[in-house]
Amino acid sequence: MPLDAVDALLRMAAAADTLRRTRQRKQGPPLPFDPATGHDPGTAGSGSVLADRHHDRGDGGGPETTEPIAAWPVADYESPEPGWLHRAIPDEFLYWPDGLDRHERLSLVYARARAAGRAAPDAADLLADPPALSALLGRAAVADPDLFHILLVHYTLVLAPIVAAGERGPWLTERRRELESMSCFGSALMTEGERSNSHLHPRTQARFDPATREFVLHTPDTDAVKFPNSTGHPDIPKTAAVYAQLIVSGTECGTFVFVVPVRGPDGSPTAGVEITPAPDTFALPCDFASVRFRGKRIPLDSWLADGASIDEAGRLHDPAASTGERLTRTMGGVAPQVWRGVIAASASTARASAQILYQRNASRLTMSRLAPELPLLRYRSQQEAMLDALASAHVLTAVARHSSKGDRSASTRSGEATWAPWSAVDNELALFKAMATRCALDTIGQCREHCGANGFITTNRLNAYHGFVHSYFSAGGENGLILLDTAHTMADPTTYRPPNPDPDPVTAAELVVPEACSRLSQASEHCLHRRLVGSLAEAARSGADEFTAWNDNLALAQAAATAHLDRLVVELLVREHATATPPVRALLRLYLLSWIERRAGMLADQLLTPPDVFNHIYRHRRILCDELLPQLPNLVAAIEFPDLYR
Helix, strand or coil: CCHHHHHHHHHHHHHHHHHHHHHHHHHCCCCCCECCCCECHHHCCCCCCCCCCCEECCCCCCEECCCCCCCCCHHHCCCCCCCHHHHHCCHHHHCCCCCCCHHHHHHHHHHHHHHHHHHCCCHHHHHCCHHHHHHHHHHHHHHCHHHHHHHHHHHHHHHHHHHHHCCCCHHHHHHHHHHHCCCCEEEEECCECCCCCHHHCCCCEEEEECCCCEEEEECCCHHHCEEEECCCCCCCCEEEEEEEEEEECCEEEEEEEEEEEEECCCCCECCCEEEEECCCCCCCCCCCEEEEECCEEEEHHHEECCCCEECCCCCEECCCCCHHHHHHHHHHCCHHHHHHHHHHHHHHHHHHHHHHHHHHHCCCEECCCCCCCEEHHHCHHHHHHHHHHHHHHHHHHHHHHHHHCCCCCCCCCCCCCCCCCHHHHCHHHHHHHHHHHHHHHHHHHHHHHHCHHHHHCHHHCHHHHHHHHHHCCCCCCCHHHHHHHHHHHHCCCCCCCCCCCCCCCCCCHHHHCHHHHHHHHHHHHHHHHHHHHHHHHHHHHCCCCHHHHHHCCHHHHHHHHHHHHHHHHHHHHHHHHHHCCHHHHHHHHHHHHHHHHHCHHHHHHCCCCCCCHHHHHHHHHHHHHHHHHHHHHHHHHCCCCCCCCC
């Protein structure tokens, strides 16, 4: 189904959204929510309890409340052109016409992606403004994870390296024009499905032909087939960013990106390209496929050389000193933009999930024999789940805002990669990506569980959000490998300096003091780093080779890297706490208390927590929840995207 043919589907979806809103207006405004009684009839399936509680400012920044709580919109974005964000991802993109099959649904997703790209700023401006791109991708993720995935790949993995390359001839200029106009979509062909860690040494070949000054793109065997990637839709024109091994005069010269049209204007595979669509998937139901190249010729302009060149004598000149440094430079052109987008999407879907939980449970009654017809939110377990979700959503938003800003203090480093290239590009940002997906998955899962059976109904989005976030544990840089590469860096005294923690123990009263949590995180990291370095040294003394030494300590390595990541997050939250409003400060303290509870076993093993720590945690939690509960409606109303529960 060509893109032009699905405009009717867009109009149908918009009409359905208009009808839904008209029905809601006829039902009248909802009554205010009372935490003490749980009285809020507007959430019991009749529409959004928040729809009449706030109004849209119209500037792309989301809802405005009479008592502002915090800067919730992801990346704290303020648009120089009011309203473009909501025009790019309008509210009707949250809903679907009934009865669409898989092909029609994917066609509609691409039509919406095209509309979003055309309503957004120019690609070069968007890529130069990380908060704007994060805002677009975060809003897309809430509307539809497939839409997010398509836009993320299009902008960050395909257009970003092309824009960074600048003017390289009319052929590449035309490919860029097609992508920027959204008449063609980008796809990233990076992973080779049959080999782990294929990013480190892709086997797809781009062999330079000195006679024609072209490249011949070739897949040597089935193990090197590019999979997964989003090239499966048979009607969508696609241009791919192909990560391949450059071969000049028979010598492998490192990994570069090549721009390759893989589906023509009518969606047919181009000459020399074989595309095999994958079976339907459920976690992230995009148009996945495998791609194989058979002697495909591409022009010299298709090579995103990043300062390298091939002279008339056929000799390569590359500013990278080694193939390892070349890999880092190539990945560095795309990875930070990808991570910012994934972090933004994690934050926005966590916020949306917290709102769904509230809309589902705010007016529900329980039939327990202890107290028949008691409001569900009178139970502390439900209160804590709701407030924990809001706390995590706010923390993720703070991480997204920090990650998207240009003044972020990044621990960028260059050099050789060990398990994966990501930490060699930007260790801190890679770690925040790992943290964001883990935290979002836990938050969405908790919201789904506390929605009861309704949490597993496909139409309420929680399944889609959960599957999407889980898929990005591997996509965009595998979380476990990011932690292992971080640990490898921590074991090198030339690239890492351990914290020097305060020796004073943390008291029971200090468990909710952010500065004390910072001391805890520093001490834990210091202890695990010392254990890791000591264990590696002992292995070396016993004659173990480097692989054996690390292989026997992978669990300890991941624990040490996780402690390092914990410290980065806690230190960020200490800074956030210093300037936040009182309700947000309480949310941050609740999150930090939950962090201590999650790490209590490790912290107790390190003798860093007071005796009877769990009783102290539970007491502090009750106090914080009692403080926050009266603020619950305003905390929820501060979240973008009203009316998510259907």
